[in-house]
Amino acid sequence: MDMEKEMFDIIHTSEFSIFSLSQLPHDDNSLLLGYEGKVKSFDGRTGKIIDLWEMHEQRVNTIDVHPGNSNLVATCSADGFVRIWDLRCLGKEQPKSIKEVAHNRAVQSAYFSPTGNGLVSTSTEDTIRIWGGPHFENLSIVKHNNKAAGRLSSFSAIWGWNDSYIFIGNIQRAIDVISTENNITTPLKSEYMTNVPCRFATHPYKEGLLACAGGGKLFLWTKM
Template sequence: MAPPKLNEYERKRLENIRRNNEMMAALKVHSKATALSNHSKIVAKSYTVKLEKKPKIETPIVIRRSLRTRGIPPDSKGLDLDANSDSNTSTHNSPNKVEKFVQTLGPISMKDAYKGTDDSDRSFIESLVSMSNKGLLEEELEGPAKKKKTECSFELESLSLDPENIARVVPGRITQVRFFPSKDVNMIAAGNKFGDIGFWNVGESEIFLYHPHAAPISGILFQQHCLSKIYTSCYDGFIRLMDAEKEIFDMVYNSSDNACIYALSQPKNDANCLYLSEGKGGLAVLDNRIGKCSSHWDLHGARINTIDFNPQSSHIVATSSSDGTACTWDLRCIGGRKHTALRTFAHKRSVQSAYFSPSGSSLATTSMDDTVRIYSGVNLEDETSVYHFNQTGRWLSTFRAIWGWDNSYLFVGNMNRGVDIVSTVQKATVKTLESPHISAIPCRFDAHSFEVGMLAGATSGGQIYVWTSS
């Protein structure tokens, strides 16, 4: 069979292919391409690296589970305030020091407890001893002192904060601050969460610091008729009496069941008895004449945060509690298994404080439900509620509104580093004390008993600001 005839295009195509093959043969292109291909395969094979798998390290996975899911009951003491210690104060109380004070049930000398920067506290002790006979009760005030205390009207605009009236008195968070109840001195005692007690004479540079306790200070009381003797209570269940004449911190009470002491108070007409908040809602009476508690009543379902006596009727006491209530009680009628309050003031959340006014006719409460409430009337039946943001968080001491020098105003800190002033007449916050000198939030306050317009505000950084009336 004859091959098919090629057209002109196909003949030209075959001719081009033949010519290209001749040119490539002359240049030896095919042989070089084959050699390069074989060389690449050899190189790739010679440099092949076999990777070995690293052994997998088995690390245990820690699963955080709550006490409730593990079936363990919660700690009755609640949150440990010492867990929030700042880095700059963590070395202030080493574990060895804490252990030493926990085991010391007897007296501690002021020399051993002294932690101040000055070489000696001798000048401070001598000044306290000189005040030993200058403790004043209301009925002992005569002449100008009595007039100054009863006539306590002043202008809010006159309150000012001077730089010389600012000092860091203790390290860490201040839980208690008190003016000495004396018309002759403007001295402050402050307690912190580490168990320290610091003393500062306003306007002076010396700070006298002591460490008589191993846990947060919950109360500071000056012994009536003798300012050189000061009671201090603590979450560790101890009450000590600082006696400047004997130069010791004496042990006057130790909770037998290791219960925390959350508050300490004393009626003005009874120098022998101390009232303390102990454990879960308990109120105990410590009789110093017998050296033990003479009475104990379970009044609340949770811890009692404050104890305050009516200045006109010392048998009437107000308590605030974390169970969401504040109550007034007649101590003459408490007894038996069931205790009935005169009045119960219910709040939506924990009540941090309940304080009688200077006249005893009103009661002010501060609650975590963001209110400051004022109860007045014959039976405290009239209620005024003022909104106030009280969510301080875990790093600050809780806000507690205090009375000034009459029934007109309440003073309470705010989260903007100011002091809100609540008017009982206008039933609202009428002014906020502010200053460029304030670098931290004042949380706890005290008004000087004999210096109208002198107000101390304490912070969680250990500072104390003192406003004065110009």
């Protein structure tokens, strides 16, 4: 989207469903697109797919680039796996991940923390898993009802502005704030939030400004 012209340009279309995408840091022209088991690297300058990797057996639900090392990418899938890849070491056939974690059911999201020292995943097994340590070997498991009812989007946990807190929606029309220090969950409630929040975004420059959306409505929270 060109903000000055208030116009969109279509840069890529596909006959197959695109379930996720991520933009490489410091490179406005490079996108990673998640399909049914595949991740494709798209170059906006040429308008072409330049790489394709078979990374999962089912749809790729999220793709996230490490904030400190753009060569590291985390993917998650409906096949129940979270995998971390080094883009410099991916072969055309049978690429190998440098880290793999299995869940008991489908994984809805997996995101690096702001420092890159943590990783959080959300699964339909009703858990939020938080990894830390140099090789993401330290694991904490937080029980959470991740089953969104009706036509709601699935719940996905995201990090706040540092590695201390995680935000995720609550079926009771609230936001659950999870402390990574002690795994204690604190709900945020408001009479103005009339829908179940399913999707979240933290403002990249204004710490404390949180947006969440659900059921066709957008809600903004500000830390006072």
